[in-house]
Amino acid sequence: MANVITDEKIPNNVNLSGDKRLQRALEAWQPAFIDWWKQMGPVGWQERDIYLRTAVSVETDGWAHFDYVKMPDYRWGIFLEPKQEGRVHGFGDFHGQPVWDEVPGEFRNLLRRLVVTQGDTEPASVEQQRALGATAPSLYDLRNLFQVNVEEGRHLWAMVYLLQTYFGRDGREEAEELLQRRSGDSDKPRILGAFNEPTSHWLSFFMFTMFTDRDGKYQLAALAESGFDPLARTCRFMLTEEAHHMFVGESGVQRIVRRACELMKQPGGDVRAQGGIDLPTLQKYANLWYSLSLDLFGGEVSSNAADAFAAGIKGRYKEDRYDEHKLIGSHFSMDVLEEGNVVHKDVPMRNALNEVLRTEYIKDCQRGVDRWNKTIKDEGISWEIKLPSNKFHRQIGMWAGHHFSPDGAMLDAATWAARKGEWLPNVADEAFVKSLMHPVYERGKMASWIAPPNKGINALPGDFEYVRL
Ligand code: BYC
Numbered sequence: 001m002a003n004v005i006t007d008e009k010i011p012n013n014v015n016l017s018g019d020k021r022l023q024r025a026l027e028a029w030q031p032a033f034i035d036w037w038k039q040m041g042p043v044g045w046q047e048r049d050i051y052l053r054t055a056v057s058v059e060t061d062g063w064a065h066f067d068y069v070k071m072p073d074y075r076w077g078i079f080l081e082p083k084q085e086g087r088v089h090g091f092g093d094f095h096g097q098p099v100w101d102e103v104p105g106e107f108r109n110l111l112r113r114l115v116v117t118q119g120d121t122e123p124a125s126v127e128q129q130r131a132l133g134a135t136a137p138s139l140y141d142l143r144n145l146f147q148v149n150v151e152e153g154r155h156l157w158a159m160v161y162l163l164q165t166y167f168g169r170d171g172r173e174e175a176e177e178l179l180q181r182r183s184g185d186s187d188k189p190r191i192l193g194a195f196n197e198p199t200s201h202w203l204s205f206f207m208f209t210m211f212t213d214r215d216g217k218y219q220l221a222a223l224a225e226s227g228f229d230p231l232a233r234t235c236r237f238m239l240t241e242e243a244h245h246m247f248v249g250e251s252g253v254q255r256i257v258r259r260a261c262e263l264m265k266q267p268g269g270d271v272r273a274q275g276g277i278d279l280p281t282l283q284k285y286a287n288l289w290y291s292l293s294l295d296l297f298g299g300e301v302s303s304n305a306a307d308a309f310a311a312g313i314k315g316r317y318k319e320d321r322y323d324e325h326k327l328i329g330s331h332f333s334m335d336v337l338e339e340g341n342v343v344h345k346d347v348p349m350r351n352a353l354n355e356v357l358r359t360e361y362i363k364d365c366q367r368g369v370d371r372w373n374k375t376i377k378d379e380g381i382s383w384e385i386k387l388p389s390n391k392f393h394r395q396i397g398m399w400a401g402h403h404f405s406p407d408g409a410m411l412d413a414a415t416w417a418a419r420k421g422e423w424l425p426n427v428a429d430e431a432f433v434k435s436l437m438h439p440v441y442e443r444g445k446m447a448s449w450i451a452p453p454n455k456g457i458n459a460l461p462g463d464f465e466y467v468r469l
């Protein structure tokens, strides 16, 4: 039977029912997506009823609908923020000119590459997280995992919509390839580094949603400024879903922190012996996922970033907070590596834009870490989680290939090799964390290593049956 693409099946505000070309493209792609979801999406649970949020419109109040749904029946939709009439380029060489509704020929490759890179991260994260349903610390957390997974699936749809609608035949080919690369696969890996790292347990999942989804927030915000209007409008709507992903990460780690503090106050105070995750171990996983996520902003000095800004395709975070939007002749003051030494220098602003965005991201991460530290303080414990230096454990950009301690001191290779296990999870840490990962599927119950959430989802109680067993 022919696969019928309808508005009912695919909630949208892009006039899908009137767009034959898009219907045809999706008729081919949608079954491939479902195959991918069944093959590479969450292991197990596919036939269960999960209490999920579905995007059903773009109204700020009431865009989301909550109900039980089986994941393969999730209604992955296509939503763009409504068009603002008269919108003009907010930055770059075309500043003040009307935005584009079609892809300008001279920037086609650049744009396609950005859309594909963004699109690639979405299914990658689902693949990374696919086994976690076997060890969820509670039904509440299990549901949040699947919520994040289906929404990353929708983010893939968002990018595929752009590829299929605006990039012709090669866009359709790219859309297919998004379902063919695999996270961590040596032959056809996902494009960006952090999306090939294993997320093999829930501590890494929470750190990933705290730090890596937050990269998503900043990259999407930069693309939300785009002068290619369909990209801007798509990314704006994606950001409404992103907030929940970062909430899952930040509050997840905060609950582990709280539990660790409670256990520290028990007689003996040995957190690990009582089935908790101790604060020094949390610090190591924060160091790992934060540094992997810093890599996602690209090189510190980047002509690609300069070109994307000049073309009006990728702006800064909240571009309208800035006074000046062309950035010709201005500079960014930052650390750079010169002949093996760290020196502070002025870099032409357009070339520094990856670092400018990373700097905004770092501030946002720090605000989240401050909230964790407040929890520790409120528990009466004297300890702080600290974000490491932006040079620590980098694999992309100018710090890659050199070694730095968490406080930013340059180290020789021998010192790094000897001390690395103090700063990043070592084999024993990973084994210990995995040893704690046992499923807890009883309503309202929590695993030993995590405190309950402050409140439930959608104003429901914490012990609601978020996943029907
Ligand atoms: N890994 O000039 P450079 C999300 C490549 S997360 C591997 O330094 P540029 C989400 C680069 O492609 C948000 N390769 O950087 C979160 C280039 O290759 P070519 C994802 C890397 O070009 C959680 C070369 O190195 N969105 O949504 O400015 C769950 C030199 O590049 C990496 C985006 O990333 C890396 N980390 O690229 C689910 C937005 N970094 O041209 C979802 C779209 C750089 O020499 N992408 N390279 O072959 C972009 O804006 C840009 O492509 C980058 C920086 C931010 C990645």
Ligand code: FE
Residues within 6 Å of the ligand: 122, 151, 152, 155, 216
């Ligand atoms: Fe996403």
Ligand code: FE
Residues within 6 Å of the ligand: 152, 213, 216, 242, 245
């Ligand atoms: Fe996300």
